[in-house]
Each structure stands twice: as C-alpha cells, then as structure tokens.
Amino acid sequence: MSEENKEILKINNLDITFRTTAGPVHAIRGVDIDLFKGETVAIVGESGSGKSVTMKAAMGILASNATVTNGTIEFSYHHADGSPETVDILTKNKKWIRRHINGKRIAMVFQDPMTSLDPTMTIGKQIMEGMIWHFKTPKKEAWDKAVSLLKEVGIEDAEKRMKNYPHQLSGGMRQRVVIAIALACNPDLLICDEPTTALDVTIQAKIIELIRRVQKERGISVIYITHDLGVVAKVADYVNVMYAGKIVEKGKIDEIFYDPKHPYTWGLLSAMPDLDTDDERLYTIPGSPPNLLHEKAGDAFAPRNRYALEIDDKADPPMFQVTDTHYAATWLLDPRAPKVEMPKELADRLKRMKKEASDYGRE
Ligand SMILES: Nc1ncnc2c1ncn2[C@@H]1O[C@H](COP(=O)(O)OP(=O)(O)OP(=O)(O)O)[C@@H](O)[C@H]1O
Ligand SMILES: [Mg+2]
Numbered sequence: 001m002s003e004e005n006k007e008i009l010k011i012n013n014l015d016i017t018f019r020t021t022a023g024p025v026h027a028i029r030g031v032d033i034d035l036f037k038g039e040t041v042a043i044v045g046e047s048g049s050g051k052s053v054t055m056k057a058a059m060g061i062l063a064s065n066a067t068v069t070n071g072t073i074e075f076s077y078h079h080a081d082g083s084p085e086t087v088d089i090l091t092k093n094k095k096w097i098r099r100h101i102n103g104k105r106i107a108m109v110f111q112d113p114m115t116s117l118d119p120t121m122t123i124g125k126q127i128m129e130g131m132i133w134h135f136k137t138p139k140k141e142a143w144d145k146a147v148s149l150l151k152e153v154g155i156e157d158a159e160k161r162m163k164n165y166p167h168q169l170s171g172g173m174r175q176r177v178v179i180a181i182a183l184a185c186n187p188d189l190l191i192c193d194e195p196t197t198a199l200d201v202t203i204q205a206k207i208i209e210l211i212r213r214v215q216k217e218r219g220i221s222v223i224y225i226t227h228d229l230g231v232v233a234k235v236a237d238y239v240n241v242m243y244a245g246k247i248v249e250k251g252k253i254d255e256i257f258y259d260p261k262h263p264y265t266w267g268l269l270s271a272m273p274d275l276d277t278d279d280e281r282l283y284t285i286p287g288s289p290p291n292l293l294h295e296k297a298g299d300a301f302a303p304r305n306r307y308a309l310e311i312d313d314k315a316d317p318p319m320f321q322v323t324d325t326h327y328a329a330t331w332l333l334d335p336r337a338p339k340v341e342m343p344k345e346l347a348d349r350l351k352r353m354k355k356e357a358s359d360y361g362r363e
Helices: 051-058 094-100 124-134 140-152 171-183 201-218 228-233 253-259 263-270 344-360
Strands: 005-018 023-036 040-044 066-078 086-089 107-111 189-193 221-226 238-243 248-252
Touching: 005 051, 005 221, 023 040, 023 051, 023 066, 023 221, 023 248, 040 051, 051 066, 051 189, 051 221, 066 171, 066 263, 094 171, 107 171, 124 140, 124 171, 140 171, 171 201, 189 201, 201 221, 201 228, 221 228, 228 253, 238 253, 238 263, 248 263, 253 344, 263 344
Parallel strands: 040 221, 040 238, 107 189, 189 221
Antiparallel strands: 005 023, 005 066, 066 086, 238 248
C-alpha cells in the first residue's frame, strides 16, 4: 500500500458503557471509523450521539466511569527513525498514551478555547510546553517555532502576543492559539471537536478556513466533530452520521449530501440552514434522542422516524451497502422493504445545492 492511501486510524466495533448511579449507559454501540492519511472525516449527529466519547477513547482520555467492552482503535505512525508502527490505543495505559500519542501524534482542538487554555500562563509558554516536554526542544528554538506557529495561524504581532495571557485575546484569537498549540508537535492527526460553536459566524468561517489550509499545507489527517452539516459540507471527504451511539450512515461527502439513504440523515439535511430557506420555515426532526439508560429493542431512531417499518421495533437494522464507500443502517434498504424516497422538498433542496456547487465549484 502506498503512503498516500495509508490508513492512519481504524476504529473497529467499539463499544463503551458508562457506570452511573441510575444504571449502565450504553453510549457507544459497535462504532467503526476509518481514516486515511491526509483526509478529513466528519462525525455528525445531534447532541449525545457519542461523537466526543468516541474520539476521547481514541485519545485515551475517557472518564473514569467508562468501560470499553469491545473493539480496537488502531493508530499507525512512524518512529523518529522512520520505522512504521501500529498500536491498539485501547491496550495502552494513560501514561504511555500521554508520552507517545497525545499532543505529539494526535492533537485535539475543543469547542471552547477557554477551557483548553491555562489562564495563568502566557500563550507563548503554552505553545512551547509540548515541544519542550515531548522533544526536549531547546527554549530558544521552541520560542522561534512558537512565533512562526502564531504567524501560521494568522496572528499578527506574534512576538508581542507570545507574552499575552489568554484573557487578553478575543475568542477567535484564542481558538487560533489553541490550533497553534495543537500543531506545535507536528501531529499526524488533528481532532477538532466542535471547534467553532463558541464563536460568531464570520469568525467560525475563518477558523474552518484556517483548519483546511493547515491541513493541506501539512498533509495531516483531520477528524471533524460537529452537529452542523453546513460545516461538514465545507471540510469533509467522508462523513459518518451518528445516532444514539451508532454510525447509522457513512459515505463520501457527495454520497451523503446528494444520495442520502437514512431517514435520520434526511432529517439532518432538511434541518440544515441555507440561504434559500428562512429560519422560521426550517425543518426540525421531531422528538429527541433516546435516553441510553433504557435500551429498547429495534432501531433507536424508529420512534422519530415517519418511515419506520414494523420490523424497526423488533430488530436493529444492519449496515446495508449502497456502494463500495456508502453504507446505511436502515431497514428501508432491505430488498423486502417498500420503496420509499426522501421527501420531495429535500430532494429539490439537494438538487439546488448540487447545482450551486457545480456552478461555483467546490474546491
Ligand atoms: N462520564 C460520563 N458518564 C455517563 N454518561 C456519559 C459520560 N460521558 C458521556 N456520557 C453519555 O454518553 C453519550 C454520548 O456523549 P457525547 O459527549 O459523546 O455526545 P456528543 O455526540 O459529543 O454530544 P454533543 O454534541 O452534545 O457534544 C451521552 O448520552 C452522554 O450523556
Ligand atoms: Mg461532544
């Protein structure tokens, strides 16, 4: 296999349960995610669907009441001498992961920059910290690298900013600093967990643009977690749609946007704001995600699904294959199922989006 299409992260059949005083919460149920070098994979789904927990597992930072009951998380990287290595993160202890993975080979950008920055430390120190800890980089060299990182993420007066504390920066600038910290050790994989939700719309667009640019320039792989399909359209090569701890549809970006098969994906796409639909008319998926404390038989989405079949209440649908790269877990794809098309309004909307995309050319 050539370096270019090498798989760097392979999550296989991951199952996670949390112990709570109310009982076990089966939060992640058989999740598979594949990520290849240089690509961007989005994980999209409503609040509580398991996006963050999945990625925390990959970084070895699950809460102490979590138990991984099944699965593997294979991460591939190169040692300093160039020799390749693949490890199952789940078999490693926290100390090993901190030493060899976190911040060094996998870096994470969280939703709220304030929680990931130390208010008592200058931003310069915070950018230099990882380089000094992981690579014993001499201080002067770490300083110079930090200054160039600040420039790379679009911060002016970088030398002066090095001495600032987080509260002296705007929200957008703080998120840029968090990205600079994440890039400081040259990671192979950047995980962005809702990196723009705390920011206003114009700043959001700039941060998304920044992440795309550094990804292209550095050739790193990115996992982008969001509940916003509008963001997904701008960043992703592949999309995983999550619902109640399961991947319910996955495919290439065009397959998910122009030929979605799962009624939940139809709902998410219909609920996506765009320029042509005013907010009042915007669709919302009825009901709310299930309480994972009370597992029920059948498809977890059935109670909210107006296309649900009788079998949905009895058995969880398997992943049906649509193309080599496109899969969806809905009984509607069973050969015995009645033929059901997506709502006409959504079909029209997707057609319009497709036309706009070809008119303007998605980079
Ligand atoms: N430490 C914990 N103890 C118990 N339950 C937890 C814990 N952490 C997460 N969960 C549960 O796991 C499920 C998935 O949570 P997760 O944070 O991954 O959701 P998410 O998709 O990232 O949502 P959001 O969009 O709100 O960030 C939720 O039902 C949540 O309540
Ligand atoms: Mg989350």
